[in-house]
Amino acid sequence: MHKRLALSSAALALIGAAVLVVSTVASASSRASSDTFSVASLEPNSLIPGKSTDGELALAALFTPLVGMDAKGHLRYLQAKSVVSSDHAKTWTITIRKGWTFHNGEPVTAQSYVDAWNYNAYGPHAFATSGQLSNIVGYAALNPKSGKPSTTRMSGLKVLGRYVFRVRLSAPDSQFPYELTANQWGFYPLPKSAYADLKAYNEKPIGDGPYQMNGSWQHDQSIGMTAYPRYAGPDKPKTKNLVFKIFSSVDTAYTDVQAGNTDMASVPGDKLSQFEKDFPGRFFSRGGQNIEYLGFPLFAKPWQNKKLREAISLAIDRRAIDKALFGGAYQPADSFLPATTPGGDPHSCRYCRFDPVAAKRLLREAGGFEGTMVVNYLGGWGIDQEYQAIANQLRQNLGIKVTAQPSVTISAYYTNIAKKAYRSGPIYDSASAPYPSARALITQNLLPPSSFQSGTYYANAAAQRLVSAGDRASTPAAAIRAYQKAEALIQADFPTIPLFFLPSPMVYSSRISNVKADALTNPIYTAVTVKG
């Protein structure tokens, strides 16, 4: 009996020991020093710019785009020296600056861009940013309906000199220079070494930006970078090392900055009402062109009734929701496009104010509402409180039955939209302009084919024609006028309710200072300084 007990204890101990032995890969300890600051990030799905869909924080340090934007919304050439159009915005000639090198020393040339763009657009690669290049002549040949493409290059791209190349577009595009800005990774250049072994490149990406990789990407742990000494851009890094600490939860990242272990993190949605208290004076807004809409399933009854749609918009007290849930960090939307967008038209929305009396009157004029309205929104996205609040307000201000129902999963939400399964009430929708232009939000959200993805299935041929007119315009001002006219037409139809502009704030530790974001939402890492 004694033996048996000893034996079984030994067995237990053995299992325990085995578990410990298997897991005794010691992890190195790293402590912050005065020449290093850290930024919290989620694990990016890729650091190959053309392939990534969420690598913005790291890519902004590794790469410098052709074109940037200043605080006033004017274009500022960075890697590009000039971007000039001819042929009514159908042909563009891009001249890049001399003397720039990739982190491996290879010069950045026109060929670096042309090769990368061809690679990104090549259909079988299935790169996420491929769509950004779809207006270039020859894109279709790289993306045949079926089978393998017969070529690997777009005929619209031509290298004219070591630092000059020409881009021919299928349709005129007055906004093309705006599309070459920081968040359009499909237009980033790649060094030659990238193509030889793309997997290796992903582990240690080589860009032309202010910071270079310091060792390989430690998946789910960190991405270490150090200042690139031969960086040719205007703003040299003030702090030598930059580490992206990878978190699986944005809330944990926020808490880690609170504890002073990490230096910078985005504010998760559920901390918006408290971050100003948690980080007094240590936060900044990334600004940007994010907007949240509440779209209507216009293919179903009774949502074709415009008065009903307007009544719903008037019954939502955006300011109260903003104050209670987001601590005033959101901006109640008062137009279809954010004011920060070039061509944005503030205060243009007539039905975005809160007016429960007018809302009730419009509801009566619309013939009332029968049954239960179901506000459908994306589940697991941290927006439950906002949509429960909207449902509460609609219920109380319109005197009708309203519930807000999250989708079971994120993918179920999109599948339901594709199947037109959301038809008993308005649908959550959010859009962010990938490049700073009114056109981006209009075509990438409000009009087809994007409106099929937002669930409204709205179409407006006249507005579409005005957008095309803007694309052909010869001056920026003329383009903006055309886009604004298109926006006015859409507003008159009121297919969707603008809810909020989302400025996405970030917080930072007391170790670092001079922290802010550029006009394209990216933190300016090069300006950051670390205290003693």
Add this chain to the structure above:
Amino acid sequence: MAVFEREALAPSEALARRITIWSRLRKRPLFWLAFSIAAVLVLIAIAPGAFAGWFGHGDPLACDLTDSGRGPGGGHPFGFDIQGCDVYANVVYGARDSISIGLLVTALSLVAAVPLGCLAGYYGRLIDALLSRVADIFFGFPFLLGAVVILSTFRLRDVVSVSVTLALFIWPVLARLMRASVLQVKQLEYVEAARSLGASDARIIRHHILPNAIAPVIVISTITVGSVIAAEAALTFLGVGLQYPAISWGLQLAQAQTNFQQHPHLLIFPGLFLSATVFSFILLGETLQNAIDARA
């Protein structure tokens, strides 16, 4: 003679057992404490409307954002949540879904676990192997992640679908315990005695094995009620439990944790009710077990 004795003795023996258990339980204040807390909570769960209006604001959906996050005050003893809804009314209404899930899951699990565990432990061999393997298939997957996978496939996540999912993963735990307990009891002298007297298997299981083997299962079951209520909260936190517009303590806690530094009352009140529920069920099992175990 022997036959007569057997028929007459066994029922009275079991009856006497039950009577002594009850007379012991009756004298324990802890039992009454646990019982009354549990009874009140179950009453609240059955008829929340009767309790919610005590302070004059009984509608959990009557919310005003201007009250968002306000602490306890007149007419609102628990304060307001982020939506500006009365927390007391919401906690009262939350009892229904939370307690329903706890009881339903445990009941479903016991219905499967007790008979199967008994059979496996008593007969051993083929039945044991077969039942154990069936249990293994459900048991072969970690509870939380298994629940996530299954719950993700449901089009609607309500009390019943969440309960069935949780029960799928909990019954093997209880079945194994039951089996282990039966294995021990089976060896006891009086079981051998009953067998040698020619009692049928069904009779031995019902009268000798089951009453003696069930104690540890009851203890764990009471924990299960509580842990299931907590598990619902955990699943909700992961985004695969109950969904809005349902009202449950899990949803309230999952929401409260995001800003409990500013609004501790949002965490405290649903948390207190949840803890009281768990506490009462465990204590109930504990006192019950003491009463069963105590040898004369």
Add this chain to the structure above:
Amino acid sequence: MGSYVVRRLLQALVVFVGVTMLIYGAVFLLPGDPIRALSPNRPLPPNVVAQLRHQFDLDAPIWQQYLNYVGNVVRGNLGTDFFGRPVLGLMKERWPVTLRLAATAWFFEIVLGVGLGVWAALRRGRVADYTILGAGIAIISIPAFVLAFTAQLLLGVQAGVFPVAGTQDGWPMSYVLPGFILGAFGLASVSRLVRSTMAENLQADYIRTAHAKGASPARIVLRHALRNSLIPAVTYLALDLGTLLGGTVIVEGIFNLPGVGQLLFSGIQQQNGPVIVGVSTTLVLIFLLLNLVVDLLYAVLDPRIRLD
């Protein structure tokens, strides 16, 4: 004994195949299109979506996908996630984290759980007993995520005793707090289980006999009562190791430990077949092995139970 082990292993194999097929089936029951959900903020163009569906075999019928998957597994290829990272590599990277976490939690369960259980049984009906009972219930009654966030805030952010998140401080520092919270539930259960069986055994006849024979109290507790109380606890502990390994998802998320829990959870969220099946298969294997170990331990601990 040998033939018993062989038979059990064969049974385990059957269960294993059954479970993995169930899991694979469940992955395809998940509603929605995983590719569309890959990039909620930046919708992928339709041609890219079609291309990706083809790349990940999602345009084939389910049975074909399963056969392709099994074929690849046989050739040693466990597939990749939707971003091209091999599942095998992901698991190699993440299993050590989860193993360390679960081992830490298990350590707390064994040492504190059994220790407190014995203590409570010896002090039955006294303050210590009730305190341990109360503390155990308190821990059980608080959902793990509430406990984790509170501990993180109080001990991590405000007191600075433990790291808030991440594995930078290595084992044990980075794992103590999450490990304790992961093990808290089991700890309370173990202590209650040990207490209740031990208390029962302390009143058994053979203990009285031992007392009567004049055996020392320590000897009685250790040699007689504890040994006979260990069977349920050992069962629970062995099986609970599997539960711990599979139950890390919340703690890993809150403390930012990149383990398999988070990997599997994000795999489920992204509906990535190879990741879900790969990770859960390893988990199932561990569960089955632990089950086998438990059954063998029974035999070792309690000679009255014969294996065949």
